[in-house]
Amino acid sequence: MKLLIVNPNISESVTALIEAEARRTAAATTTLQMATAPFGVAYIETRFEALVGGYATACAAAEHAGQFDGLVVAAFGDPGLAGLKELFDVPVVGMTEAALASACLLGQRFSIIAISHRIQAWYRECVAANGLSSRLASVRSLQEPLRDIGSVQEDHAARLEQLALQAIEQDGADVIIVAGAPLAGLARSLQGRIPVPVVDGVSSAVRHCESLVALRPGSATQGSFARPPRKPNAGLPPALAKLLN
Amino acid sequence: MKLLIVNPNISESVTALIEAEARRTAAATTTLQMATAPFGVAYIETRFEALVGGYATACAAAEHAGQFDGLVVAAFGDPGLAGLKELFDVPVVGMTEAALASACLLGQRFSIIAISHRIQAWYRECVAANGLSSRLASVRSLQEPLRDIGSVQEDHAARLEQLALQAIEQDGADVIIVAGAPLAGLARSLQGRIPVPVVDGVSSAVRHCESLVALRPGSATQGSFARPPRKPNAGLPPALAKLLN
């Protein structure tokens, strides 16, 4: 099967990180196509940045329409995700919802470890939109501004591990979610050092997207995830307009 | 004071409808500036259409940055609203949240009368994002495709009134919200025919936006509604990029 993985921010270094982790996870028979947002910001921490990233992801994915069996939106917070699910008739999976699915299968309450203080509000709202606030033990995050989005794991390894341990001991987390594409792969390097399961977003998203493609549940031609009703539009990139007409 | 009112869809006829209702409501000392989404769809019924409309609204509003004391996002469902609140340091009010505020002040439970079946899921999610699901009595809507978005009030007046009465009698609504910019003004024409208060989105949004400007609560320089942190960006319209830099 062919999966398209779109990085909703403009950082090619993050796309490379995502790709490395995705290739480690994907089945041998899965082909991965990467894309980076054609416009937007270096990394997404806020609702406005997610709005831009969501639209940019739609534009990027539309360019490949008809060429993939599943789409992965590879930013925590799932920018534009619900809208993108309407647009394509193949499974569309976000990093957050995938991590939440893994976490819910592994325990009752989970904590999210994040890369910036500002990002917390957006993550909480994303968990709430998934209806899972009652299973969220806490969100804990780095506090200081990031020196380099591409090296955040290396720069802050010890602090990130400490945040995970605090979430277990003080917040009652049964599972740790390491959040944000810049932390892709950190879960592996924490292995054996954290006394509860640790979930990674990229690998969860790739794996769950493969599963949905394999399970062949069928797509929506009615209901709220069917393609938007045909109607006049204007000013959209041609690939996107084509999907709506 | 000066208010900018942006119609997130591309229909100039809807912008005209919004403007007419807004002018009826606004204080004599309030100046209204209208804008229509520079790209998008004819009217917004789905999450994807709201994603496009939200970004288009940001682009339109950015063109007027610094020239308004308050911003009204004039589509029910509040496309992009939380993101837009981060972007500007003046009050930003959405039609739905404004109608919900009016309804909550007038009674305990409200019903929403909408113009299309498809639009219901998006409205429900919008009410949930406002944390108000426990006060939502029901969403009721027209079922048939719309002949003309500019004349939906005239075409369906009797049916819309009937839906409101059913919401009161069968769903226990204390207040009726007439939803969607294409229904702007319908609340006035229903006056005296519906035995509970009827709330209109456009006039609520204009009035509440004026109130927030007048109350001078101050703006956010910290917390999750402060301007997004400065960071590299690319490919954004110049007016938008300027707001982020």
Add this chain to the structure above:
Amino acid sequence: MKLLIVNPNISESVTALIEAEARRTAAATTTLQMATAPFGVAYIETRFEALVGGYATACAAAEHAGQFDGLVVAAFGDPGLAGLKELFDVPVVGMTEAALASACLLGQRFSIIAISHRIQAWYRECVAANGLSSRLASVRSLQEPLRDIGSVQEDHAARLEQLALQAIEQDGADVIIVAGAPLAGLARSLQGRIPVPVVDGVSSAVRHCESLVALRPGSATQGSFARPPRKPNAGLPPALAKLLN
């Protein structure tokens, strides 16, 4: 338009404070009529005190029945509010619900800064009754008994400011609500010192009540906010009995 503002506690000094703030906010064309509870306690901190204050407000307002276009119940916690909305066919607005409406339009999560520890439980229950617990970041309050209800702002200014800053930094508040009629006007004096919007109850209530009157939504003759069904009654003050017969 004419607004009646009732102070549900018996402190004339608090009534004066409310009036001063209300006059600053009200439109030039709005006439304000003040009333103080004819019986009750010096200030309201508990559910029982609110029960007394609610009934006293009904008695006071009934004396002016037919002479106002809108009624403001000027105690935080909204004593008797839902009942009062049934009694009058004009908009009836409480200080808490008005502050919550302002706060919800200005951000996602709010904290309440209150004047006594005891008052916290009642405020939490009031927020819950408004269906907004998911948007409440925290309630923080002064802990020590009050020397003088009329000078609490002056006596505790620094501590109140500190509580607001803690709510932002530690509880994730996007908006601060300064609660309680004795703090009317404090929001203004905090201006520029708190890095998020600050909401005042009295001015929010006056402004939103004016809005509801202006929007002319109609009143309830059916549903749960219609006048109570006519039935035998006894022992009520004549003005109140007249409203029920």
Add this chain to the structure above:
Amino acid sequence: MKLLIVNPNISESVTALIEAEARRTAAATTTLQMATAPFGVAYIETRFEALVGGYATACAAAEHAGQFDGLVVAAFGDPGLAGLKELFDVPVVGMTEAALASACLLGQRFSIIAISHRIQAWYRECVAANGLSSRLASVRSLQEPLRDIGSVQEDHAARLEQLALQAIEQDGADVIIVAGAPLAGLARSLQGRIPVPVVDGVSSAVRHCESLVALRPGSATQGSFARPPRKPNAGLPPALAKLLN
């Protein structure tokens, strides 16, 4: 032990009904003292009527302060209950909360059968204030105005039974609550005709109040149910003022 049972409405016929049912339930060693609201309405269906009834109950109970070991507030909807619990340092039990406690011990989800359509909103809010909305299967009620509040059981027996059966079959109720003091005793007469447990408010309240007295849990001198803080008051009935000073 001595229990004071206050009927928050002014109907002596309802007081008699309550007393009859209470005497059937109370232990031989329990002494019952009845009181009827000194002012108010014939029966309580709305939030405003409950406000009056709550204050009237406080006035009535205060007359007997120090002479009872437990207090039963004998109207469904529990007028003024949370406030009354602050006022007295003995157990204070409401008919609704008592019926809810019984129902929760007998099954997972319950339905409430009520005597008037108007009363439904108030009952729902009462269940919500108890935090039990997730266990409420439905509220079903008579629709027509009552001929005589004292004979509602006899006048509407067949319809009330039918409502209970509908709640079981259509709403998934595991338990039926027969609500409202005017229906006191109906549960007994339905015995054997309803295929799930049926709960009566008066007998539940008497029994649970006796239990709380017997269990000797201690009373609150701190926390939100302690006596309200001492402060100036005015215009209260002497017995009530005495309790606050």
Add this chain to the structure above:
Amino acid sequence: MKLLIVNPNISESVTALIEAEARRTAAATTTLQMATAPFGVAYIETRFEALVGGYATACAAAEHAGQFDGLVVAAFGDPGLAGLKELFDVPVVGMTEAALASACLLGQRFSIIAISHRIQAWYRECVAANGLSSRLASVRSLQEPLRDIGSVQEDHAARLEQLALQAIEQDGADVIIVAGAPLAGLARSLQGRIPVPVVDGVSSAVRHCESLVALRPGSATQGSFARPPRKPNAGLPPALAKLLN
């Protein structure tokens, strides 16, 4: 009346503790029959232990089928409770649900004081299954492993009292629930030292079970608590199989 009280763990010392407290509470006319789980663990702290304890309780109670008017499941966390309610057509009451009922009648928010850190998750889920999470102020517990389950009260008296005081002062508890059969009776010994009501599980369960038997609400022959539908079974203890056939 005859009550069967089953201890779902295998510790006879705990059964003795339960019996002592139950006899103090039960009416003179109530006969108590004790039973101890025929298999399982020394005390129940986790979901798996509760699964074993629930089935063991069913096996133990089935041996006495037809010989009791009410059944008390005497472990906090209520192992197997909902299933047991289906099995018998007499009232079946769990220690947790009984303590919650008492606590809800005594205040708005309660805290649970527990004997082990591990037990907290299970208790929280039990409160949630009762639909009462919004009334839970906190769970606080001993942290260290227990020396002897039969003497935990004596070994940790001071610490347990301290936890209760912290729950009141820091978590806003209106009521304290002393949780776990090994703490049966502790509430009595804390009397006068805790400034809010203190609830004991065993005595609450006995008392409420007596009440339900006395109230004669009838049993379920329809709905989700009727006896399970007759169908093939295998390998069950004869007494249990007999109940299902």
Add this chain to the structure above:
Amino acid sequence: MKLLIVNPNISESVTALIEAEARRTAAATTTLQMATAPFGVAYIETRFEALVGGYATACAAAEHAGQFDGLVVAAFGDPGLAGLKELFDVPVVGMTEAALASACLLGQRFSIIAISHRIQAWYRECVAANGLSSRLASVRSLQEPLRDIGSVQEDHAARLEQLALQAIEQDGADVIIVAGAPLAGLARSLQGRIPVPVVDGVSSAVRHCESLVALRPGSATQGSFARPPRKPNAGLPPALAKLLN
């Protein structure tokens, strides 16, 4: 990898159905070991039956301890699941939670189509225990008693399809979950006839269990899903006792 799949009821015909569907789904490199509950009932519809099935599943799985990389509990309603997750240090996945995970990744709201009316209450409680009640559009079920649990798909195909269509049209379901091991494979045969995605429990559980094994998240040695603390036990099957010691 090796997966153990336990059928918590005693029907070998259902085990065969589960195995057939599981083999269709499992990766070529996955080895499946089937087990049937050693005691219990023919199929599980109620909380008590689930209690028995949960314990029976523990007994069956303990016999294979150390011989599997993942465990699937193959009954809808997930009998004993949370307890089983404590017992084994490999991923343990239930049919319901797996189906819910698939459904949540495919849309916002789902409906469950079930094989008996009685089963509805248990399923609703299971969804609630997963924290997902806000995403449940409805549960719809066959009403009549089943002739043969092994042929329910064939006997009721048309009715099951009709229930799914009603859930979409009347309840707003975005996704259909076909619930219950006896319906394993029905989702495939409905393909193309239902206009939204259709989720099957068995194949979802197998696939997600494989994913969790492959993702290597680590297991819990702390927190509420660690192995239960060592303590005296008695009367357990040797294989189970060995796991606890």
